[in-house]
Each structure stands twice: as C-alpha cells, then as structure tokens.
Amino acid sequence: MFGVAMISLLIVAAFQFKTDGLLTAEASPMKAPTQTVTAPPVVKRAAAAPHGIRMIAPQSPVVSSPISDDLEPRLPRTPVRPTPTGVVFPAPIFPPIFDGTTRTATVPILMYHYISTPPVATDKIRMSLSVTPEMFEAQVKLLADNGFTTITLFDLYNAVATGQALPAKPIILTFDDGYVDNYEQAFPILKKYGLTGTFFVLTGPADAKDPAYLSWDMIKAMSDAGMDMQLHSKEHVDLRHRRYEDLVWHIIGGRQSIEGHTGKLVVFMAYPSGKYDSTVVKFLADNNFWGAVTTESGRTHTAADALKWTRVRIAGQLRLADFARLLGMPAP
Numbered sequence: 001m002f003g004v005a006m007i008s009l010l011i012v013a014a015f016q017f018k019t020d021g022l023l024t025a026e027a028s029p030m031k032a033p034t035q036t037v038t039a040p041p042v043v044k045r046a047a048a049a050p051h052g053i054r055m056i057a058p059q060s061p062v063v064s065s066p067i068s069d070d071l072e073p074r075l076p077r078t079p080v081r082p083t084p085t086g087v088v089f090p091a092p093i094f095p096p097i098f099d100g101t102t103r104t105a106t107v108p109i110l111m112y113h114y115i116s117t118p119p120v121a122t123d124k125i126r127m128s129l130s131v132t133p134e135m136f137e138a139q140v141k142l143l144a145d146n147g148f149t150t151i152t153l154f155d156l157y158n159a160v161a162t163g164q165a166l167p168a169k170p171i172i173l174t175f176d177d178g179y180v181d182n183y184e185q186a187f188p189i190l191k192k193y194g195l196t197g198t199f200f201v202l203t204g205p206a207d208a209k210d211p212a213y214l215s216w217d218m219i220k221a222m223s224d225a226g227m228d229m230q231l232h233s234k235e236h237v238d239l240r241h242r243r244y245e246d247l248v249w250h251i252i253g254g255r256q257s258i259e260g261h262t263g264k265l266v267v268f269m270a271y272p273s274g275k276y277d278s279t280v281v282k283f284l285a286d287n288n289f290w291g292a293v294t295t296e297s298g299r300t301h302t303a304a305d306a307l308k309w310t311r312v313r314i315a316g317q318l319r320l321a322d323f324a325r326l327l328g329m330p331a332p
Contacts, residue, residue, distance in 0.1 A: 089256075090265045095290040096162045098303050103160045107151070108299045108327060109172040111311040112136075115189075116181040118316070130316040133185040138320050138332075140193050143171060146329045150195040152228050153268045153309075157290050161303040171327075173197045174293065174311065176232060176270050180211065183218040191225065200232035200270035200293075203257040216261045223262040230268040231255050240277040247283045268292065281307050 113129040115136050121127065131139070143150075149167040156172065158164035173190070175182050178201040190197050199222065205213035214222075223229045233239065234254040239247065255266040267290040271280070274295025284292055284307055291306035298310025312326065321331045 089259050090263060092288055093265065094288060095267070095306075096158055098161045099163070101163065102302065102304075103163065104300050104302050105156060105159050105166065105170075106300050107156055107159075107166070107170045107172060109153075109156075109174055109293060109301075109309060109311040111293075111295065111313045112173065112175045112186070113177055114179050114181055114316075115175075115185040116179070128315050128317065131314060131318075132316070133181075133189070135316075135320065136186060137189045137192075139314070139323050140189055140195060142320065142324060142329060142332055143327075144193045144195065148327075150197070152196065153198060153230070153291055153293075154228075156301060156309075157303070157306060160301060160306070174270065175199045177236065178202050178205070178214040178219070178232065180213055180215075180218070183214055183222060187222055187225075187227065190227070196226055196228065198228040198230055198268070200230050201254075201258060202232045202234070202236055203254040204235040207257070219258070220261050223264055229258055229262055229264070229266070230270070231258060231266050232270050233272050236272045238275045239272060239280045240275050242279070244283075247280065251283065252287060271295075276308075 112131060114126070115131055115133055117132050118126040118130045146169070148169045148171045150173055151166060151170045153172065155164070155166065155170070159166050173195065175186060175197055178199060182197075182199055186197060199214075199219075201214060201219060206216050206219060209215065219229055231251070231254050234250040234257075237250065239250065242250075251269070258266045267288065269284065269289060269292040271292060271294060276292070276294070281292075289307070291309055293309045293311055295313065296308075296310045297312065299312055301309050314323070318326075324331050
C-alpha cells in the first residue's frame with residue numbers, strides 16, 4: 001500500500017513540473033529572429049564619351065591590405081580628374097588620318113632642361129643639363145636672325161601625316177621636367193623674340209607646390225601666352241616594366257591635370273630620361289596620344305615613328321659657334 005502511494009506521489013510531482021514548465025514558456029513568448037537584408041549595390045552609368053573615344057571612368061583607389069607580400073604601393077586604378085573652377089576639359093580628338101603617303105620631315109627638335117646657372121660647378125650632370133640664360137638668349141637670337149620659325153609638335157605631325165606645309169626653316173624648342181627657371185628665364189626670352197616653346201611638365205611637383213618646379217599658375221600663364229604645355233609624366237620615373245595601373249596613374253593622371261588647368265589638349269609626351277618599352281608605346285597609342293619624343297639623337301621624322309621621335313640635345317657646355325654649326329648656320 002505504501003509503495004502504491006509513493007508511486008502516485010511521484011507521478012503527480014512529475015506532471016506538475018511539466019505543467020509549470022509549459023506555463024512558463026507560454027508566459028514568455030519567443031522573439032522572431034532578426035533578418036538582415038543586404039541592399040544591391042548602386043551602379044552608376046558612366047557618361048557618354050565625346051567623339052566616340054573610350055574613356056576610363058574614375059574609380060576609388062585600391063587600398064592594400066596591411067599584411068601583403070606586394071611591397072610596391074598600390075596606386076589608384078584610375079585617377080580622378082581635377083576640376084579647377086571655370087575650366088572646361090578639351091574634347092579629345094584623334095590624330096589626323098594618315099593618307100597613306102610616306103613623308104619625311106627634317107625638323108630639329110631641340111632638347112633643353114634647365115635655363116639657369118648651375119649652383120655647383122662640380123655637378124657634371126647639372127652642368128650638362130643647364131644652359132645659362134645669357135647663352136640661351138644668344139641661341140634664340142641666332143635662330144631668329146637666321147630665319148628659323150618655331151613650330152609645334154602638332155604642326156610636325158600634320159606635315160608628315162597629311163602633307164601640311166611647313167615654313168622654310170622649321171624648328172621645335174622643347175624643355176623637359178618643368179623647372180621654375182623655364183618660366184623665369186626661358187619664357188620671357190621666347191616672348192621677346194616671338195618664338196614658341198613646348199614644355200614637357202611633371203605634374204606631381206606642381207601638385208605638391210615644389211618651388212623648384214613650375215606652379216599651376218605659371219603653367220596656365222605660359223599656356224595662355226601661346227606656349228605648348230605637354231606631358232613628361234606625373235613623376236620622373238622609369239616607365240618601363242610597369243603595371244597597367246601605374247601607367248594610368250602617371251600618364252593619364254598627368255595628362256588630365258594639365259588639361260584641367262590649361263583647357264588645352266595634351267597628346268604628346270617626352271619619356272622620362274628617354275626610357276620606354278613596347279608596353280608604354282602601345283599604351284600611348286591606345287589612349288589617343290599623337291606622338292612622343294625620346295632622348296635619342298636625330299632630326300628626320302615620319303608619321304610611322306611618331307611615338308619615337310628623336311631630338312637634338314643642347315648641352316650646357318655647347319659654345320655658340322658649335323650651336324650654329326650644329327644647325328647649319330654661319331658662325332656668329
């Protein structure tokens with residue numbers, strides 16, 4: 001009898017425990033699980049390219065992971081165009097269509113760098129790259145007195161590609177790197193004698209406001225006065241064996257900066273230190289550059305070699321009589 005009573009009590013206790021548990025669960029209703037919804041990415045349609053030219057849409061910079069085996073800094077895949085107030089970018093245009101006639105033009109493209117007196121006479125490289133303002137003016141005066149006419153690289157390209165006539169004694173004056181003395185010394189001398197120069201600008205120093213280089217205000221003033229401001233690169237680096245992103249950064253980024261500040265086309269380039277490879281040449285051709293100049297010696301040009309045009313180096317040690325002889329002029 002006692003055993004039956006104990007079993008009954010155990011059954012009642014178990015039933016009561018189960019009932020209490022159910023009541024507790026019902027008294028605290030369960031919350032619905034939170035659902036996370038990810039919105040689809042917003043896709044922006046790129047603006048139509050003018051004149052049917054393929055443009056590269058700006059993108060956000062590619063940021064490297066803090067832990068990476070790639071020690072070279074990752075650059076933005078596509079630089080963002082600067083937007084100076086009141087400046088409208090020029091519409092890109094293709095080079096004149098080559099008419100199939102092979103032409104050669106013998107036009108000296110003179111290559112200058114510094115137009116100033118070197119601060120240290122023992123610096124042989126700087127001495128070679130520097131023409132004093134007095135010597136430069138003597139050279140320019142000699143050219144003017146002997147009937148030379150300065151033309152631009154646009155004129156040269158049109159001559160070899162389409163047969164456009166050139167003056168009797170054409171010559172092109174080019175200045176590499178964009179040193180501040182190009183504005184302080186070369187610019188006023190060229191204006192004095194009614195000549196035009198082509199200045200290959202490094203845009204990085206201008207962005208950084210490096211006092212040793214042309215500022216954007218100087219570049220625009222020279223452009224407005226009729227000087228031709230073209231590209232050297234964003235920075236003075238060897239462009240050989242570079243990734244595509246690097247070429248975009250240094251070449252397209254540099255071009256966009258000059259065009260944005262001057263409002264004029266940039267379709268010519270001087271290779272930094274004259275160094276280039278087939279990848280760089282193809283990149284320029286694919287991105288609507290008309291031509292490029294090297295540091296190799298020569299003065300005869302064709303449309304076929306427009307991306308490898310040669311020049312005549314004017315060294316700082318060159319005497320005026322040697323300058324005259326170099327260009328077929330009588331000795332002064």
